[in-house]
Amino acid sequence: MLETIKTQNLTKIFKVKKKKIRAIQDINLSIQNGEIFVLLGPNGAGKTTFLKTISTLILPTYGDAWVNGYNIKKDEYKVRKSIGLSTGFERSFYYRLNGYQNLEFFGTLYGIKSKDLKERINFLLNLFNLEDAKDLKYMKYSTGMKKKLSLARALLHDPDVYIFDEPTSSIDPISANEIRDIILSLKDKNKTIILSTHDMHEAELLADRIGILNKGNMLAVDKKENLKRVLKKEIIKVKIDKGINEDLIAQDGIKEKINLFRKIKDNEFEIEVENSSEVLDQLIEKLKNQDRKILTINVETPSIEEVFINFVRNDKK
Numbered sequence: 001m002l003e004t005i006k007t008q009n010l011t012k013i014f015k016v017k018k019k020k021i022r023a024i025q026d027i028n029l030s031i032q033n034g035e036i037f038v039l040l041g042p043n044g045a046g047k048t049t050f051l052k053t054i055s056t057l058i059l060p061t062y063g064d065a066w067v068n069g070y071n072i073k074k075d076e077y078k079v080r081k082s083i084g085l086s087t088g089f090e091r092s093f094y095y096r097l098n099g100y101q102n103l104e105f106f107g108t109l110y111g112i113k114s115k116d117l118k119e120r121i122n123f124l125l126n127l128f129n130l131e132d133a134k135d136l137k138y139m140k141y142s143t144g145m146k147k148k149l150s151l152a153r154a155l156l157h158d159p160d161v162y163i164f165d166e167p168t169s170s171i172d173p174i175s176a177n178e179i180r181d182i183i184l185s186l187k188d189k190n191k192t193i194i195l196s197t198h199d200m201h202e203a204e205l206l207a208d209r210i211g212i213l214n215k216g217n218m219l220a221v222d223k224k225e226n227l228k229r230v231l232k233k234e235i236i237k238v239k240i241d242k243g244i245n246e247d248l249i250a251q252d253g254i255k256e257k258i259n260l261f262r263k264i265k266d267n268e269f270e271i272e273v274e275n276s277s278e279v280l281d282q283l284i285e286k287l288k289n290q291d292r293k294i295l296t297i298n299v300e301t302p303s304i305e306e307v308f309i310n311f312v313r314n315d316k317k
């Protein structure tokens with residue numbers, strides 16, 4: 001696997017009057033080619049600062065980063081050409097130009113030939129459902145339309161790397177789903193994507209790996225399933241053909257592994273365990289010995305929301 005984004009002790013300290021704000025602190029991250037990396041963090045955690053720094057919009061106070069092999073300080077122009085960037089605040093759009101003209105302007109800046117550009121713009125306006133708004137001046141766009149145009153612009157020059165700051169905030173649920181599909185289709189083309197979000201369902205759906213930022217520090221970086229394992233909490237939900245009580249299940253060999261037994265109905269219960277694979281065989285055996293037939297059995301792992309809250313709440317730094 002190739003490394004597309006790499007940061008080394010990336011740090012940004014803002015100075016406001018005499019106060020120092022450590023927006024991001026010693027971030028070491030490596031994102032592989034073709035990966036979707038999702039950045040989570042509470043308000044003010046440093047997500048936007050991180051994304052802007054690797055996009056060359058902000059200079060780090062110290063530390064370094066490389067995007068597509070180019071250094072953010074020495075090869076600023078090449079980094080910018082390699083990335084499709086969409087941030088929340090798009091001051092750079094021209095308010096008096098319409099949507100089409102704005103994309104035309106930026107496409108020309110990217111050096112896309114006029115005929116190809118026309119095709120590309122029409123394709124993107126269609127992709128983001130903006131055809132009806134193409135002749136509307138940017139200043140009359142709704143917040144969601146502005147966001148979509150910003151994403152369309154990020155895709156204009158078909159770059160290898162995408163940096164999206166909250167790509168679906170202020171977007172209606174149907175359009176948000178469409179945008180998530182577009183992001184997944186970029187991954188299918190082996191593009192690399194880093195995005196921030198407050199939407200845990202989005203993180204669950206898109207992320208190959210997740211990074212949890214809090215107060216400028218990266219608390220955890222891992223695949224979803226590994227982050228979930230940290231909580232050591234899995235729920236086994238069971239439905240059987242007859243009634244059962246806790247004492248018939250929580251017997252020797254299995255009792256100490258059950259953190260919680262919850263009876264849902266006479267013939268339905270759930271148990272909370274650290275690791276379901278250590279319990280399942282024994283549980284099934286016990287039910288069999290009690291002459292109970294299993295109708296359904298499911299294992300639920302913690303949600304990314306639980307994981308996120310757990311990491312941030314336990315961060316005492």
Ligand SMILES: Nc1ncnc2c1ncn2[C@@H]1O[C@H](COP(=O)(O)OP(=O)(O)OP(=O)(O)O)[C@@H](O)[C@H]1O
Binds near residue numbers: 016
């Ligand atoms: N230009 C700036 N000058 C001073 N402080 C700044 C500047 N930009 C960001 N900060 C501060 O840096 C910290 C991180 O802000 P940042 O916008 O990166 O957080 P975020 O995780 O994107 O938050 P949110 O989820 O609310 O968008 C905050 O304390 C913020 O006030």
